[in-house]
Amino acid sequence: GNSVTQMEGPVTLSEEAFLTINCTYTATGYPSLFWYVQYPGEGLQLLLKATKADDKGSNKGFEATYRKETTSFHLEKGSVQVSDSAVYFCALTRRNTDKLIFGTGTRLQVFP
Amino acid sequence: DSGVTQTPKHLITATGQRVTLRCSPRSGDLSVYWYQQSLDQGLQFLIQYYNGEERAKGNILERFSAQQFPDLHSELNLSSLELGDSALYFCASSVGRAGVGEQFFGPGTRLTVL
Numbered sequence: 410g411n412s413v414t415q416m417e418g419p420v421t422l423s424e425e426a427f428l429t430i431n432c433t434y435t436a437t438g439y440p441s442l443f444w445y446v447q448y449p450g451e452g453l454q455l456l457l458k459a460t461k462a463d464d465k466g467s468n469k470g471f472e473a474t475y476r477k478e479t480t481s482f483h484l485e486k487g488s489v490q491v492s493d494s495a496v497y498f499c500a501l502t503r504r505n506t507d508k509l510i511f512g513t514g515t516r517l518q519v520f521p
Numbered sequence: 522d523s524g525v526t527q528t529p530k531h532l533i534t535a536t537g538q539r540v541t542l543r544c545s546p547r548s549g550d551l552s553v554y555w556y557q558q559s560l561d562q563g564l565q566f567l568i569q570y571y572n573g574e575e576r577a578k579g580n581i582l583e584r585f586s587a588q589q590f591p592d593l594h595s596e597l598n599l600s601s602l603e604l605g606d607s608a609l610y611f612c613a614s615s616v617g618r619a620g621v622g623e624q625f626f627g628p629g630t631r632l633t634v635l
Contacts, residue, residue, distance in 0.1 A: 445626075451628060452523060452525075452611055452626035452627050452628045452629050453611065453613075453626040454523070454626070455623050455624070455625075458623070498564065506577060507552060507554065507569055507576065507577060507615065507624075508554065508566040508569060508577050508579055509554075509556075509564075509566060509613075509624060510566070511563060511564040511565075512563075513563045514563065514564070
């Protein structure tokens, strides 16, 4: 079946550190891949997306590249801020469906 | 603000009861999705409606039902509630029927079953 696997959290970093949150997927066909972010007490917001192999999604300094050969979509940011503290969800949708299949989420805590 | 509204924000009820959660999608969005977020199950897709018709079903219990009305708002009905139904319920909306469109999430309804 289709699934998303994320690294366990929490990830604890100091401000300005480099961030990587690993995400791998299992899917038939060519899924679209997403990173959503959930700030405390809020709903999910789309952070970035990629719809085909080798696409790079980017937003607010975050980047992720759709790697078909390794079935991965790792999230990276060069210099995190305290305001980036949130839970990050990797997700996919298959072609011709809409439902998002989420990973378990990774909590990021950034300290000054 | 995503433009998706959900009411109520919090709901506390007892086992065996029935509740209704309401969602208004963004203006112009035809698809509405319901998701459940719990500590043990994570974020799970429940059901999708497109322009009033059921489009896809996920891990939705038979005790749960949903509908989308002509004005495109949606309601999720949860009945015979159990302690394990305590969770955050999110509604999301998108423009299209299928594909790669972004889903916009509401702030959620936190359901507590005592």
